[in-house]
Amino acid sequence: MASKEKATRLEQERYWGEQLKKRFTLLTGKGLDAGRISRDAAVRKLRARIRETGQRLRAIEEREQKAEEMARLKAEKLAAPKIKKSRKKKEMEEKPAESKRQQKKKKKKEGQSKGSKQPS
Template sequence: MASKSKAARLNQISYWEGRLEERLKTLSEEGKDPQRVAKDPIVRKIRAKIRETQSRLNAIEAKEKKNEEMARRKAQKAAAPKKEKGKKKKSEEEKQALSKRQQKKLKKKEQKTKS
């Protein structure tokens, strides 16, 4: 399983950068030109690993930032005074408790009694 810790990813980046430096040094000692060095499969693989690790590190940092923001919002919400809810009238509660069909029946019944 891939590491999700920031410290481990930072260690990985430093490891891969060290390997890249070694490889570039070896290739320069062999006298290879920069175009061939850029196309070297090992150099490309190491650079890909660095990009991948950096991408994961960015994701970890984004997640940490999001968690901090959520904690800050939660603290603000806890510190804010709670609003009291107003009491509703019974008639409104009864009407809301009745379904539309039941309300329609009541209206019809009331109209019949009026006629």
């Protein structure tokens, strides 16, 4: 399993950078031009490793920033004064409001009872 520690990933990035420099000096010593060097399989692999390590470092940074943000929000929430609700407000909130369907039924029932003169 790959390391999730920032220090380890920084060390890996430095290591792959050194390996890439060594490979460049070796290939330039052989007299290859820049186009041939960039197409070299070992150079491409080393660049891929550096890219991969950079992506992991960015992910680690994002995770650290998110953790700091969450800690800050939690501290703010704990520092904020708590708002106490009065008993009347609690009772009003606990009592559910009538749904539209119930209101409609009630209205219909009232209408029938008022005009309930049945013809004989």
